[in-house]
Amino acid sequence: MVDKLYNALCDAQFNLGKPSIAAVNGTARGGGMTLAISCDMIVAADTATFGYPEIDVGLTPAIHYTHLPRVIGRHRAFDLLFTGRAFDAAEAMSLGLVSRVVPEQDVMREARALAQTLCAKSPVVVKMGRQAFMRANDNDYRRGVAAAVESFGNVVATDDAKEGIAAFVEKRKPSWQA
Numbered sequence: 001m002v003d004k005l006y007n008a009l010c011d012a013q014f015n016l017g018k019p020s021i022a023a024v025n026g027t028a029r030g031g032g033m034t035l036a037i038s039c040d041m042i043v044a045a046d047t048a049t050f051g052y053p054e055i056d057v058g059l060t061p062a063i064h065y066t067h068l069p070r071v072i073g074r075h076r077a078f079d080l081l082f083t084g085r086a087f088d089a090a091e092a093m094s095l096g097l098v099s100r101v102v103p104e105q106d107v108m109r110e111a112r113a114l115a116q117t118l119c120a121k122s123p124v125v126v127k128m129g130r131q132a133f134m135r136a137n138d139n140d141y142r143r144g145v146a147a148a149v150e151s152f153g154n155v156v157a158t159d160d161a162k163e164g165i166a167a168f169v170e171k172r173k174p175s176w177q178a
Contacts, residue, residue, distance in 0.1 A: 024089075048101075059161055
């Protein structure tokens with residue numbers, strides 16, 4: 001099930017034919033991070049926060065192992081993915097994770113203005129340019145996604161993942177196996 005979801009998301013994004021823009025105005029975690037980072041550009045509110053807390057509940061954000069190191073570098077990606085710590089929009093901008101940071105009340109206006117700027121360009125040239133960009137920059141992305149999905153499936157099947165999820169739901173600290 002998860003493999004179909006992530007592969008479908010990857011394929012849809014890869015073959016979209018036009019740029020996509022995420023507007024983040026709040027908290028982006030887990031699936032929210034996956035959706036945002038799958039877009040071509042991210043406009044974030046100055047009050048937005050981001051994070052990969054999966055490790056705290058016995059899971060891994062495996063899909064992000066594929067692209068995050070390419071975006072922000074291996075060591076910074078490892079830090080975020082394995083500590084589970086939250087970070088703010090200013091840090092996301094300094095890491096190169098978001099395209100723009102704007103005041104909270106301006107997020108949608110900025111995302112729409114960016115979309116209008118892109119729409120004013122030749123649709124044929126933008127489509128062809130984006131296809132070339134995707135091929136040049138995401139050549140191994142699909143293979144990475146397939147490997148990440150397999151890894152996530154293996155982690156979800158562990159007792160620690162089951163314990164972590166149960167602890168999260170029950171609002172208690174997990175009791176990890178030795």
